[in-house]
Every structure is written in structure tokens, then in C-alpha cells.
Amino acid sequence: MEDKDIVLWNIxxxxxxxxxxxxxxxxxxxxxxxxxxxNKYSNPNFYGRMKDIYRLLFPFDKETDPKKIIQKMKNxxxxxxxxxxLDNNEVNYxxxxxxxxxxxxxxxxPRDAKKKIEEIQKSLVAKYLPSSSKVIEPYILxxxxxxxxxIQKISRKPSSTVQLIGAExxxxxxxxxxxxxxxxxxxxxxxxxxxxxxxGRASRALANKLSISLRKDYYRNxxxxxx
Amino acid sequence: xxxxxxSPENSKWKAALDRGLDIKPKENDNILYLGASSGTTVKQIxxxxxxxxxxxxxxxxxxxxxxxxxxKSKNIAPIFSDARDIEFLKKSIFGKRxxxxxxxxxxxxxxxxxxxxxxxxxxxxxxxxSLKTQSISQKPSKETFEKVExxxxxxxxxxxxxxxxxxxxxxxxxxxRKQAY
Ligand SMILES: C[S@@+](CC[C@H](N)C(=O)[O-])C[C@H]1O[C@@H](n2cnc3c(N)ncnc32)[C@H](O)[C@@H]1O
Numbered sequence: 001m002e003d004k005d006i007v008l009w010n011i012x013x014x015x016x017x018x019x020x021x022x023x024x025x026x027x028x029x030x031x032x033x034x035x036x037x038x039n040k041y042s043n044p045n046f047y048g049r050m051k052d053i054y055r056l057l058f059p060f061d062k063e064t065d066p067k068k069i070i071q072k073m074k075n076x077x078x079x080x081x082x083x084x085x086l087d088n089n090e091v092n093y094x095x096x097x098x099x100x101x102x103x104x105x106x107x108x109x110p111r112d113a114k115k116k117i118e119e120i121q122k123s124l125v126a127k128y129l130p131s132s133s134k135v136i137e138p139y140i141l142x143x144x145x146x147x148x149x150x151i152q153k154i155s156r157k158p159s160s161t162v163q164l165i166g167a168e169x170x171x172x173x174x175x176x177x178x179x180x181x182x183x184x185x186x187x188x189x190x191x192x193x194x195x196x197x198x199x200g201r202a203s204r205a206l207a208n209k210l211s212i213s214l215r216k217d218y219y220r221n222x223x224x225x226x227x
Numbered sequence: 228x229x230x231x232x233x234s235p236e237n238s239k240w241k242a243a244l245d246r247g248l249d250i251k252p253k254e255n256d257n258i259l260y261l262g263a264s265s266g267t268t269v270k271q272i273x274x275x276x277x278x279x280x281x282x283x284x285x286x287x288x289x290x291x292x293x294x295x296x297x298x299k300s301k302n303i304a305p306i307f308s309d310a311r312d313i314e315f316l317k318k319s320i321f322g323k324r325x326x327x328x329x330x331x332x333x334x335x336x337x338x339x340x341x342x343x344x345x346x347x348x349x350x351x352x353x354x355x356x357s358l359k360t361q362s363i364s365q366k367p368s369k370e371t372f373e374k375v376e377x378x379x380x381x382x383x384x385x386x387x388x389x390x391x392x393x394x395x396x397x398x399x400x401x402x403x404r405k406q407a408y
Pocket of ligand 1: 264283
């Protein structure tokens with residue numbers, strides 16, 4: 001085989017292998033972050049988020065202009081992406097979001113859209129993280145996965161890290177000034193902790209359970225790239 | 228990290244070159260580069276040879292950048308793989324003999340990875356090995372260095388060894404050759 005063809009073969013092969021390594025947890029992270037934006041601001045624009053999702057679906061494209069990216073996303077056949085492979089439902093979820101954006105990249109009807117996006121987020125979590133979604137609320141679960149930067153990374157961490165994720169600020173304060181160490185991070189917002197009398201103990205127990213269920217979900221429902 | 232320029236701060240190969248090591252690729256060298264990241268060094272090295280630079284990287288984010296770089300160049304073959312997966316590397320190089328094996332992978336088993344990969348190297352080929360002592364052990368840098376040096380000495384001929392301080396903290400650079408039988 002000629003050098004030129006060896007190079008081309010490797011480019012093609014790597015693209016396919018990379019595609020398989022972009023996991024569906026990215027969709028959960030995407031819709032969780034959209035919800036976070038909607039919780040924080042009354043009518044945010046989604047230029048940044050559109051860029052994120054564009055990079056997941058078309059990782060090898062070179063476009064950087066946000067306006068053009070949005071145009072491309074509106075016209076693209078999302079089931080034919082070079083990156084994350086979407087099933088029909090997922091294509092519809094994304095299309096719902098994209099088609100509801102106006103020319104300023106804001107949602108036309110943020111309140112109604114938010115309800116629908118909450119449903120979307122919930123069903124993605126239920127589909128890919130069935131065990132964990134029984135342990136903690138889907139929105140909090142999404143935030144935890146998003147803070148770790150993906151499900152694969154969580155599966156290698158101990159449950160104490162799961163317990164404290166989201167408490168980086170107070171952990172840092174504890175280390176630099178000796179203030180009391182944090183007992184909980186994002187999981188504190190779960191009703192299971194809010195309603196319990198012994199919050200420290202309850203959060204440790206919850207983190208343990210969650211850590212086990214996340215690992216289970218990861219190995220059952222996600223392909224393990226490069227292994 | 229800046230992408231544009233090639234400096235001893237962002238590239239261990241460049242740092243070692245600047246220290247006077249004889250590690251410039253020859254015109255037609257094929258190179259197996261383990262731990263390519265987004266390709267800062269690969270890009271520069273690929274300009275120095277007409278052979279192929281096989282660039283191995285296992286992080287998807289980095290490998291995406293590497294593929295984009297390869298699409299713009301002529302002689303970079305990106306390989307999204309664990310460098311330990313020698314069977315896949317073998318398949319990807321299509322029987323080419325490597326003239327240079329470069330490795331920059333901070334990992335506990337870096338000498339093992341190197342030893343395996345060296346089977347793909349031509350008997351006359353050169354090995355360039357970047358060692359980060361901290362990635363192997365928490366022990367003092369010098370102690371780890373000596374241990375690794377001994378391991379390398381048992382498997383290869385050590386041609387030269389230098390420290391990359393102050394450009395890269397606790398980094399060393401070895402030039403090795405295969406042992407003659
Ligand atoms: C220190 S960086 C390399 C920088 C690069 N040599 C340069 O000069 O631009 C190490 C890279 O090795 C990659 N890496 C780590 N373990 C690896 C493995 N087992 N197989 C392939 N790549 C690996 C990391 O993802 C990281 O991008």
C-alpha cells in the first residue's frame with residue numbers, strides 16, 4: 001500500500017473509533033446544562049450550547065462562527081452525524097430544541113420549552129442511567145455527571161468524591177484556612193438529604209449507593225471505548 | 228498551551244533538540260509517536276521527514292484535533308488507540324518499519340509500553356523516551372530515575388540521557404537503541 005493510502009486509512013479508522021468513544025452521556029450533559037441556564041437566567045441565549053452540541057455531532061468540522069454553526073445545525077440531517085450517533089427519539093429531542101430557537105439563539109417560549117426540556121432530560125436519564133435514576137433525582141444526577149465531565153470518569157472515582165462533587169469551593173477553603181470540611185456537594189439538594197435528620201450520615205449512604213449504581217449503569221449501558 | 232510556535236517549553240522533543248541531542252529525523256524516516264496529544268510536536272516533526280508520522284493518542288478530545296491536523300497535512304497518520312494495544316498499532320502501520328520510536332506517556336508502566344512498541348522498530352532504529360519520574364512513583368525523582376535507567380539498560384543500549392529542567396520539571400530524556408543480538 002502507498003503511503004498516501006496508509007495515511008487515509010488511519011484517518012478514516014480513527015474517525016470511526018472516535019465516533020464510538022463519544023458516549024450518550026453527552027446528551028444528558030447537554031440538556032442538563034440547558035436546564036441550568038434556564039434556571040439561572042430568564043431568557044438566555046444558547047450560542048455556546050449550540051457550539052458544544054455541534055462539536056459533538058460534527059467533531060471534525062472546522063466552522064467556528066456561531067451564526068453559521070446554527071444555520072448548519074438547522075439544516076443538517078442529525079441522524080447522519082460524524083460524531084455522536086443519535087436514535088430517532090434523540091434526533092427529535094435536539095430538533096425540538098433547535099427549531100425553538102429564534103434568530104437571537106434564544107427560546108421563543110422559554111417557559112413552555114423548559115417543561116418539555118425537563119421531560120427530555122428525564123427520559124434520557126431514565127434510558128441510560130436506569131439504576132441511578134432510582135437513587136437520586138434526574139436533574140441532580142445530570143449535574144453530577146456534568147461536573148465530572150462524563151460517566152466514564154465517575155466510574156473510576158471513589159464514592160467520597162461523588163459525595164463531595166460540587167463542593168470544591170468549600171473543600172478548598174477547608175484546605176487553605178482550616179474551616180470545617182464539607183460533608184456534601186450536589187447530592188445535598190436531593191430530597192433524600194433535605195428531609196433527613198442526620199445529613200452527614202445520609203449523604204455518605206446516598207453517595208455510596210449512587211457510586212455503585214453509576215458504575216452499574218456505565219458498564220451495562222455504555223460501550224467501553226479502547227478496551 | 229500555545230499551538231502556533233514550537234518551543235522547548237511546550238515540546239520535550241524540542242527541548243532535547245535544543246540541548247544538543249542528535250535526534251533530528253532523517254529525510255525519509257518513518258516515526259512512531261506515542262502520546263501525540265493534539266499534535267503540537269507531531270506537526271513540526273512531520274515537516275522534517277517525507278516518511279509517515281504515526282501519531283498515537285488515546286484521549287478522544289485530543290485525537291479529534293489530531294485527525295483535523297492530519298487532514299491538513301500529507302504524512303501524519305493519526306491512530307486513536309491505547310499505546311499498549313500493540314496488535315492494533317501493528318495493523319495500522321501496514322508492515323512499515325519504524326526508524327524512530329518516540330514516547331511521551333506519563334504512566335506507571337511507561338517502560339513496559341516502550342518495550343512492547345520497540346518490536347515495531349527497525350533494528351537500526353532510534354528510541355526517544357521522555358520520562359516523568361513523578362508519574363511512576365512518589366519517591367524522590369533521582370531514585371526513580373536510577374531505577375528506570377537500570378530497567379532501560381537491561382533492555383536497550385543507552386546512547387544518551389539528559390534532564391529537561393528547567394523546561395519540564397522532573398523530566399528526563401533518553402536516546403536508546405535496540406540491543407544487538
Ligand atoms: C504529555 S502529553 C504529550 C505531549 C506531546 N508529546 C507534545 O509534545 O505535544 C501525553 C499524552 O499521552 C496521552 N496518553 C496517555 N496515556 C496514553 C496511552 N496509554 N496511549 C496513548 N496515549 C496516551 C495523553 O492523553 C496525553 O495527550
